[in-house]
Amino acid sequence: MQIIVSGLIFGCVYALVALGLVLIYKTTEVVNFAHGEMAMFSTFISYVLLTSYGLSYVPAFLLSLLFAAFFGLAVYFVFMKRVQNAPHLNQVVLTLGLFMVVNGVAGLIWGYQQKSYPTAIEGKPFQIGSVFISANEILIIILTVILMLVFFLIFRFTKIGLAMRAASQDTMASELMGIKVTTVFMGTWIFGCVLGGVAGIMTAPLTFLSPNMMSEVLILAFAGAVLGGFVSLPGAIFGGLLVGVFENLISYYISPEMKIVFVFLLIILVLYVRPQGLFGGRKLMKKV
């Protein structure tokens, strides 16, 4: 039981990261490899606010999300907008470059020594049946579900969501229909980065804060997103949770060395049976 619950908690972290990945991919069709590193950077900003400026948790949390929003904005205008019409592969390579730049800069500024990061809710874990869980871990689960629902509803039922979906399908047609594609993309990058910031701040107490804290998380979040079909927000959450639980089970019953191997085996299996992913559903490309 403990294995599954612990897996669910890490799964939530993967899910949060996957959510940002999917959000950006769904609208701009770019897989943002720098997502984890940008999240790490925002987390460092919140750490500086917490320690050097002595802010309490909530204002530091909000301010760093504000920073994340500006960060997303800057990345979009400085880098991504310029290559918006280039092939997607070029854009993806650019995000890989950003990955290295952000990682290196964070290392230069804050060094590589791991730092501890406070949890949102302090307190010792308590026992339910045979399972230990802490209040903070419950918060992570609730937060993940709420964020997923909010973004799901925005996409499905609002005009912004409609604009986002339209822009992803055909940039030029949307532009002609009066959708400001630049604004939509900008919004997506902002939301994606804010989501990343939330994920980073939730991850840091578990993995400790360091420039490399997101590397494994990003790979597994990516796996989760692929499992979920990469275009579905509930799919990202479900995929993230599945990966979290699955890797923990493998790690316990088989061996920790094999967990990534098995996670990717699972992906191959799922994609073999359902090439569009678990929640990839009926999203068919209609190109005229």
Added chain:
Amino acid sequence: MKKISLLFFVSLLVFVLAACNETTTGSQLNNAKDDDELYVTRGVTNDKILIGNISPHTGPIAESGTARYGTEAYFNYINENGGVHGRQLELISYDDQYQPSQTVQVAPRLVEEDEVFLLLSNQGTANNFAVKDYYEENKVVSFLINTGAPDFTATKNPYWLGTGLTVYNIEAEILLEYAINEIGAKKIAVVYQNDDFGNVGFDAVKKAIGKYEGAEIIAEVPYVTGNEDFSSQAVKIKDSNPDAVLSFSLSGPTASLKKSMYDLGIDVPFLVTGLGGNNTNQFELAGAEAWEGTISSTPYFNPTSAPDDPQMKVYAEQLAKDFPDLPIDGFAQSGWASAQVLVEALERAGEDLTMEKFVEAVYTLEDWDGSMYASVSFSKENHYGLTSVYITEAKDGKITPITGKITYDPETGEISSE
């Protein structure tokens, strides 16, 4: 068709020429050095000795590369006080990002361009392996390399003198002995990083546990580097219900593991190798309560436990002056300690410095306690250097020694304590 065969012929010719060329330069290089001499002396002038170092300045474990700052601080201290026999010490350090492929690229720069006297505290097992042959061909001496792998020093190879960490299998045997004889543990769970580092410790425990009657390994709990989530390892430990946990893990994973164990309410003696335990940052990472009581071993006192020690004061002052941002009980301390041993050997080697004389001087170090290390011993037969440790316990934010010096005899495998 003709064209192709011509092309083939030309490329074959080029290949043969290239092969010839290589053999000629190879033999020239050998002729340039005296073949009969075991050592060559480089990098020494009337007023300077050049010392080389390769360690990660960037990359995932860049933190451990900060040891070089400790070395630099000690060199500054010595230089400000007149140097060694009038010569100033200069450290040239290159970054290999802990990647053996990078080590291979920067090593020739140190040896052939900078022509350093020797290599001090070069880091990483795989990294040193990658250039082992190259160093030996060029007769370069590596002094106190920063790895605990036994492969370099156990063979009494003339070019490899000492390690800056206690060799992992020696440390493992000392920790095991302590767990069984002092704590009284019978059922032991072993956590290990599944690579060269963790396996050496784990294998040593497997081999040595037969010596103790009734003692057994009841759980083998591996993890891999990059692992962030230690809940399954903690559950495994909990399910096996051990008397003590012995862990061969690096600092980050150790803190995560200890935290996960604490969250599950596992409260058994926890012993961890010095690389994972001898750092007060662990109180921060794992949480003060979770880290409390952790037992580890160290070849030198932690500065927080002996702030009044005169040697420690010199170190703390110099480090604060040269590198104010560095924590005094981080990796810088090992860089400082290694530099102390180097300077002592250089002093003993005399004014007319050659590599031969230096190595002879190193062999005269016998149970030498003039540095931060508990004791340093070398001889022609013993290339380990460090075979003594203290056992430490984490208490109230400090890491305090709880035993006297414990020494392992590499010849007999006996453990004696003072």
